[in-house]
Amino acid sequence: MNKFLIVITLIVTLISCGGSDNGDKAVGLKGVAHANYVKNGVIKLYGVKDDNSKQYIASVVTNDTGHYSFLESHITYGYKAYIIEAVSGTYIDEAKIRAAKANGKTDAEAEIEATMVLNSQEPIQSITYLKEGGIEEVAITPATDIVVKILEREGNFSEATRGVAAQNTVRGLLGAVAPDDLNLFTTQPVDLNESLQVENSQSNQKVYSSLMSGLSQLQQDTKKSIAEISTELSQNINVQNQGEAVQDSALLSQFRESFEMSTKQDNQAGKDTGIEMFADGATNVVTTNAYLANVAYKPNDKVVKDGVEYTCKAWPDGAWCASPVYQPGSALSSRAWNTDGGTANIVESDTDINNINYWSNQAYVAGNKIYYKGDAYECKGWPYTGWCQLREPGTNGWQDAWREYTGHYDVADNVKQDNDKKNSDDDAVQEEQENQAELALERPLLQLDQSDGQYTLLIYATYTNNSNRPDGYILYKDGQQVKEVAWSNTQDTIANEHGLKDDDVHRYFVKTYRILARSANERDYSNASIIQIIKAKKVTGTALNQPQSLLTTSTLSFAGAVGQNSGKIYINGGDGDGNLIVSSTNTSIARITAIPNYANQFIIEAIAVGNTSIAIQKAASSDHAFVASNVINIPVVIKDTTPVVTSDKTPGKPIIAWLAASVVYGDFGLKWNMWWGDRATTAKLYVDDVVVATAILDDFSASKGAQRGGFGYANAVTADTDHIFKVALCNHDICTVSNEKTVTFLAQNST
Known part of the structure; x- marks a missing residue:
């Protein structure tokens, strides 16, 4: 009994050492926990071992302004990294207090309504690197939590990787308004409602605080928790491919909208946000109804792609419209866009495509076009639009602002190439072509369809040419490698992983790899795909007439010209032994070509001008365990054979x-x-x-x-x-x- 009392006394004594009042005792680690300020919250310190597991070290409590400090005497030194977690405490949610005041609440009423409690099961994390004799000042915020989750995904807690992940997180979230020197860990955010604190703070602290306000608004807009948001956003940040620091997503697009709204509201309320670039209607003006990648499309926006008009779905599905991964006509298009088929025309306004100017230091909006080295480029959408004025093509970072425009335009000074080698050996031609472009591996796509008892993962690895064609993929389950698959040179870089669910929730992602030197088995790896969460199985009351898992296809629409075909289309999902039924509603316009020995693959052939659709369904199983699947309708638009673009260049050899x-x-x-x-x-x-x-x-x-x-x-x-x-x-x-x-x-x- 006495030993038990002694242990309790030691723990209470240690926790009571928190806050910032430590007298003459040496402090080894301090900072602020901020989601706004986390008051009277427990902060836990862990050491990261060589195997990446965590060892608990000590706990302290924050004061009324969210500040914490650990004494040197309470820190065990020698770990390769240190995780700091805010596991409890209260804070005033920025978005909720804005909304409460807008609804007429008094300051006191609004503060009560906006007071939130941290969930101990979803702590906010940060990371640092401690050396005995030094003092580290480290912030703990939802932004640092994103970085820690990136490091957990990569299995790499090094300081260098933290630096890249943090830099790309700032760049991905803030875009053109991101300060070059904003450090998410050493910069301490402040409460924008406390005018004295803001007045005595630096510019980066204000911007950091505005970022926190934007993440708070994102919680309000999506009804997601801090942990859910940081987990999802962490999947969009790359650390291996510096040329592509961020992958766009629905949630990232929604954050940009939430951040812009919260910053405007704070500026209008007289707060010093450190950001002054949001003028109404000036950040995402598009001068064409042609679909543009990296434009933050919103629900009900209409675009035209491949002659078909699409309408962005309502929220929450419509949030995906801003991501190029879900662009109209892609494998994932139907999750974000609706279409009735039919033909539509592209309309340009405020831009003369045949009179595109060279870049100049002027204000650009999304969709504006310029010439650079004989080609046309268009300004990307928010948050990259602000860079178009600052980054001249060819200068450092210009491709963050501009992307190649592939619409209708004339390129001067076309140069014909010598075609003397047209009869040379295929291998030599391929090698010569590949030597002209050594490209990095692209991030693979991972799509999930699941029923109560089964799941199907669709893995699709895009590539430009053989220089970045992956040799295979690695499947990860709950952070551990569970499967490696090699693709032969003749296989499409697409695969299915199908399985039965168990009683637990599992997280899957994939990476692709490329073999650099076969003798030494040296490899290059892609960035990880997004994480797909497979839910636990549901127990059903009967084994008969169960619904099949969702049937999907790798292509959701097809627009082509007479004589053209779609390339292979893959059917995924479904259960049981029922036949796959694929049919064209008008075989005189488009017909189906089956792929021998592959019942789940087919090609659409364009026969004549017109509109039709392809219907796909999996029949009920012979043992009556499964009823017929859902029906997929692929809209098809066939145009005439007249090319809409011209060139007098000699094409490369096929x-x-x-x-x-x-x-x-x-x-x-x-x-x-x-x-x-x-x-x-x-x-x-x-x-x-x-x-x-x-x-x-x-x-x-x-x-x-x-x-x-x-x-x-x-x-x-x-x-x-x-x-x-x-x-x-x-x-x-x-x-x-x-x-x-x-x-x-x-x-x-x-x-």
């Missing part, structure tokens, strides 16, 4: 992907790649020196790059026959032809 020496009776698919070079407006398929199909290439750009595509062809021979295939890439009558491939078509029932 290379036909690997083909089997013989193919069985039925549908046949051919894929081609042009790894790097001048791009083409059309592709033609020759069979035995006769053009049998022409495709309009909608990824044409006047700048150099990579292109790829494919053609469907039916094997309907009555006797075994050899066919010679080749592909031509053309700009009008300037064409570059691939090497020939010979394939034996086997007749039906042939052995």
Whole structure:
């Protein structure tokens, strides 16, 4: 009993040493816990071990202004890093007190209504690096919590990685208003409502405090907790690819709206936010209804892409419209955008596409266009718009502000290239093209569909050419690697992971890898995908007539020209042994080509001008365990074969992907790649020196790059026959032809 009392006495004594009044005792660590100020809250200190696990060290309590301090005598030194957690306490929520006052509450009433209590199960974290004899001053805020979650995701708690993660977090959240020297850890935010504190603070402290106010407003707008927001936002911050510090997302887009609103309201209330660039209506003006990546589209916005008009869905789904990952026509488009199909025209205003000026130090708005080295570029949307005036193309960081414009425009001084090597070996051509562009691995996409008892993860790794084509992917479950899959050179970089749920919630993400030196197994890795959360299984009352897991496709719409095809479309999800039923509502406009031996893959072929749709459903299972799945309708718009863009450049040489020496009776698919070079407006398929199909290439750009595509062809021979295939890439009558491939078509029932 006496030992128990002694332990309690020691703990109470240690906690009572918190706050800032420590007399002459040496302080080793101090700072402020701020979500606004966290008052009378417990702050815990942990050491990070070599295996990244945490060791509890000590606890203190904050004072009425959120300040805390740990004495040197209470710190165990020698750990590679130290995690600081605010696990309890109260604070005045900025967004709630603004809303309360706007609704007529008195200051006292508003403060009571806006007082929040920290959840001990969702602490706010920070990280530092302590050395005996030194004093560190470290803030604990929702922003530092984002950084810690990034480091946890990467499994790397080094000071250098913290610096990159923190810098990219500031850049990703604040965009053009981000101070270059704002340090999320050493800068101590203040209470913007306390005029004396603000008056005595530095500019970065005010901006940091405005950032906290914006995150508070984001909580109010999304009804999410601090932990939920920091977890989601941390998934959008890269630490490995400095050329792409942030991946856009619905929540990040919503934060920009929340931050702009909170800053405007604070400025109007006479608070010194340290930010003065938000003039009404000046940050996200778009001069075209053509879809632009990186514009913060809002619910009910209308855009045109590939001749189809799309409408941004209502909140919360409409928040995804700001993310290029969910752009109209993409695999994830239907989560953000609605469309009734039909054709629509692009309308430009306030911009003469044929008279684009060179960059000058003037105010730009999203969608404005300039010339740089013979190509057109458009100003990105908020939060990058402010950089367009400050960052001339070619200077440091200019690509954060400008992106290549691929619409209609004329590029002067086109240069024709020598085409003498058109008959050279495919491997040599590919190597030569790849040497022109060594590109970094792109962040993979990870999509989740789940039912009560099962889940399907769709993994899709995009790439530009073979220099950044991944060799495989690694699947992580709850932070641990559980599977590694290698892709062969002939496989599409897309995969499914399907499984049964258990009683626990699990978090999955993927990374792709590229082998640099096979003898030493040296690798390069992509940034991690977003994290998908698989919920625990639900127990149902009967084993019969259960709903299938959600059926999805890798493409949600198709717009093309006569003779063009969609490339492979993948069907994912569903349960049971029922057949997949894929049909065109008008086969005279578009027809379906099945992929032999792959029931979940097909190609849409454009036959004639018009509109139709493709219907997809998985039938009920034969054992009656599952009813029929949901029905997917893919809108299809087919235009004429007239190219909408022109070029007189000689295209790079196409290379036909690997083909089997013989193919069985039925549908046949051919894929081609042009790894790097001048791009083409059309592709033609020759069979035995006769053009049998022409495709309009909608990824044409006047700048150099990579292109790829494919053609469907039916094997309907009555006797075994050899066919010679080749592909031509053309700009009008300037064409570059691939090497020939010979394939034996086997007749039906042939052995």
